[in-house]
Every structure is written in structure tokens, then in C-alpha cells.
Amino acid sequence: MKRFILTKLNTHTIKIYLIVCICLINLFNLSIVLASKCGELKNFGQLTIKFDHQANSIEQYKLDEKKRRQQLKSFANNFFNDYMKGKIDNHHLELIEECYRDEEYQSINQEINLAFYNNTVEIIAKWGELSHKFSKLLENSNSIIKIYGHNKPVKNLNAGYDRGKLSIFMDITSIKPEEWPIHFIHEQVHALDKILRQSVIYFGDPEIVDEIESIINNSLSAEKSGENDCILTSSQKEIVSKWCQASFERGIKTQMRAWSISTLLYLEAMNNNKITKIPWIEEEFLSKENSHLNSNYEWSLKDFKINGPKYVMNLLLTNFKVNYGDVFSYPILKNEIKRIYEDMNNNPVKHIEFDSILSTFFEIDNHVEGSKKN
Numbered sequence: 347m348k349r350f351i352l353t354k355l356n357t358h359t360i361k362i363y364l365i366v367c368i369c370l371i372n373l374f375n376l377s378i379v380l381a382s383k384c385g386e387l388k389n390f391g392q393l394t395i396k397f398d399h400q401a402n403s404i405e406q407y408k409l410d411e412k413k414r415r416q417q418l419k420s421f422a423n424n425f426f427n428d429y430m431k432g433k434i435d436n437h438h439l440e441l442i443e444e445c446y447r448d449e450e451y452q453s454i455n456q457e458i459n460l461a462f463y464n465n466t467v468e469i470i471a472k473w474g475e476l477s478h479k480f481s482k483l484l485e486n487s488n489s490i491i492k493i494y495g496h497n498k499p500v501k502n503l504n505a506g507y508d509r510g511k512l513s514i515f516m517d518i519t520s521i522k523p524e525e526w527p528i529h530f531i532h533e534q535v536h537a538l539d540k541i542l543r544q545s546v547i548y549f550g551d552p553e554i555v556d557e558i559e560s561i562i563n564n565s566l567s568a569e570k571s572g573e574n575d576c577i578l579t580s581s582q583k584e585i586v587s588k589w590c591q592a593s594f595e596r597g598i599k600t601q602m603r604a605w606s607i608s609t610l611l612y613l614e615a616m617n618n619n620k621i622t623k624i625p626w627i628e629e630e631f632l633s634k635e636n637s638h639l640n641s642n643y644e645w646s647l648k649d650f651k652i653n654g655p656k657y658v659m660n661l662l663l664t665n666f667k668v669n670y671g672d673v674f675s676y677p678i679l680k681n682e683i684k685r686i687y688e689d690m691n692n693n694p695v696k697h698i699e700f701d702s703i704l705s706t707f708f709e710i711d712n713h714v715e716g717s718k719k720n
Contacts (some may be wrong), residue, residue, distance in 0.1 A: 541699060
């Protein structure tokens with residue numbers, strides 16, 4: 347009986363040992379595979395000093411930390427250079443996240459964001475006088491750029507400016523390297539746009555939103571009681587008008603400013619042979635068919651500085667559809683949105699506004715200060 351129990355125990359123990367051995371072998375094999383996969387990242391540079399490294403003295407720690415920062419910077423710059431050569435895809439972003447611990451991953455990710463920002467600014471600065479001027483604005487900007495792959499926050503956009511967080515996200519796996527600087531410029535214009543910033547603040551101001559809600563409720567009450575119109579005070583009319591204007595500033599108007607400057611700098615870069623032709627920009631913003639002038643017309647840099655914003659505004663209005671969903675479905679707001687939209691179509695030049703900094707890229711007179719808008 348004892349022999350049977352011992353034999354049973356031994357069999358049970360052997361099974362446990364076998365399971366443990368199998369697990370250890372799998373872990374070993376997994377570590378080999380991971381080490382092999384992570385080895386691909388060595389092409390960008392060696393990161394020999396860890397985030398939580400120890401040192402024998404404060405002086406040694408400072409030296410080690412300086413070396414670690416240099417290694418991170420070199421790694422990130424090499425990553426950017428390989429992206430511009432078309433050698434980076436989502437696989438590499440996943441490897442970085444998989445092969446480094448949380449603290450190290452955060453450090454690498456931040457350095458990559460910085461490398462993409464600084465290197466792109468340097469590239470743009472060499473395109474010409476206007477582009478160099480724009481790059482100087484970016485040197486003093488505190489805009490935040492975040493590099494993504496397939497895990498981008500908005501699935502149907504290659505890049506975007508988060509109007510709430512005031513940060514830029516860009517998907518390097520869906521933006522072609524030769525088009526990267528143009529997308530970068532477009533989003534940076536949003537970040538620099540004082541009119542947009544003030545409109546976002548006004549549109550989301552809790553006191554203004556409460557007032558808008560009160561106006562809507564009063565208009566609904568008037569409608570239920572059989573009154574045709576809700577009589578607004580002059581102050582309420584101004585709030586409704588400015589709030590609806592702010593919705594356009596956050597949308598089509600800021601796109602007009604961003605695409606006007608992006609296309610202007612693209613033209614300068616093309617004139618100076620700094621970039622290759624980008625078909626979709628040529629077709630959407632510079633095509634002869636869209637110029638409304640004549641079949642042989644081609645934009646010059648000087649022409650675009652004068653007429654570009656008006657042209658871009660007309661082009662955007664042609665493809666623009668007013669969204670009357672959600673809050674704008676209420677008649678008190680819908681009517682004002684319709685009025686503004688009709689006025690934009692009838693007199694687009696009146697609605698072409700740049701703040702004092704961005705207006706200097708064009709030969710136009712109408713600009714407003716962001717602090718005075720809305």
C-alpha cells in the first residue's frame with residue numbers, strides 16, 4: 347500500500363517537474379525569440395544605460411545620465427532618419443513597446459516625439475524664406491506632438507490637432523515620408539492659430555454653454571406656448587452669434603488658414619526643388635480645373651500670397667456640408683448657422699481672417715488678434 351502511494355506520489359511529482367520543465371523551456375525559447383526580435387532595434391543604436399541605473403557617486407550618476415540622454419537622442423534621430431527613408435512601419439513601433447520596460451519606453455517615446463519635431467523643423471527651414479520664417483515660429487512653440495502607429499486615437503485620420511488637449515497626433519505608418527513635412531506644417535498651423543485657440547475657449551466656456559442652454563430652453567418653452575419667435579435680448583443675440591461663429595472657427599475657417607499656409611510653403615519648396623511633387627495637393631489645391639481662372643493657369647508663389655486664402659476658402663466651401671446634428675438642430679441656433687453659412691458663400695473674403703502672426707505670410711489686410719476674436 348505504501349509502495350503504491352509512494353509510486354503515485356512520485357508519478358505526480360514527475361508530472362509537476364515535467365510541466366515546470368516545459369514552461370521553463372517555453373520561456374527560454376520565448377526569451378530567445380524576443381531577444382532576436384529586439385535585436386532589430388540595435389540598428390537605431392545601443393541603449394546600454396538603463397532608466398534606473400545605479401552609480402557610485404553623484405558625479406558618476408550625472409555622467410551616466412548624460413550618456414543615457416545622448417544614447418536616447420541618437421536612437422531617436424536614427425529612427426527618424428530611417429522613417430524618412432521609408433524603412434519604418436508599425437512593426438518597429440510595436441517592438442519598442444514590447445522590448446522596453448515602462449520607464450524606458452516612456453523615455454524612448456518622448457525622445458522619438460522630440461526627434462520628429464526638431465528634425466522636421468530643420469528640414470522645413472531649408473525650403474526658402476517663408477518656410478524659414480515659419481520654422482522660427484515653431485522654435486518658440488510649446489506644441490506637443492505624439493507619434494503613433496495603428497493605435498492612433500482617431501482611426502480615420504492620418505494626423506490631427508486635439509482642440510481640447512491642444513496636442514498633435516500623427517500616424518507615421520499611414521503618412522508617406524515625402525508628405526510628412528506638409529502634414530506637420532498643417533497641424534502646426536492649428537497649434538499656432540490664436541483665433542482657433544480663442545474660439546475653442548469661448549465655445550467650451552461653462553458660463554457661455556449654460557447661457558446657450560438657457561436660451562434653447564426658453565425658445566422651446568416659447569414654441570410650446572404657441573409663440574412663433576423667442577425674443578432675445580441684444581446680449582443673448584450676441585452670445586448666440588459668437589458661439590455659432592466659434593463653431594465655424596473650429597472647423598472650416600481654421601482649415602482655410604492651415605491649408606493656405608501648408609500649400610504656400612509647399613509651393614515654395616517645389617520652386618526651390620526641395621521636395622518632390624505631391625499629387626493630391628496638386629489635384630485638390632493647385633489644379634488648373636479648380637483655379638477658376640483659365641485652363642493654362644498655374645499658381646506662382648506671389649499669386650498665392652495674394653489670392654491663395656480666397657481660393658482655398660472657396661474650394662472648402664464647395665465641398666463643405668453644414669452639420670445640423672446635436673445642439674445645432676435647435677431652430678434658435680440652426681437659423682444662425684444658416685445665416686453665417688450663407689454669408690460665407692456670398693462674401694467669402696469677409697470671412698478670411700488670420701491673426702497678426704499668420705497674416706504676415708500673405709499680402710492681405712484683414713487680420714484679427716486671437717484675443718479679440720469671440
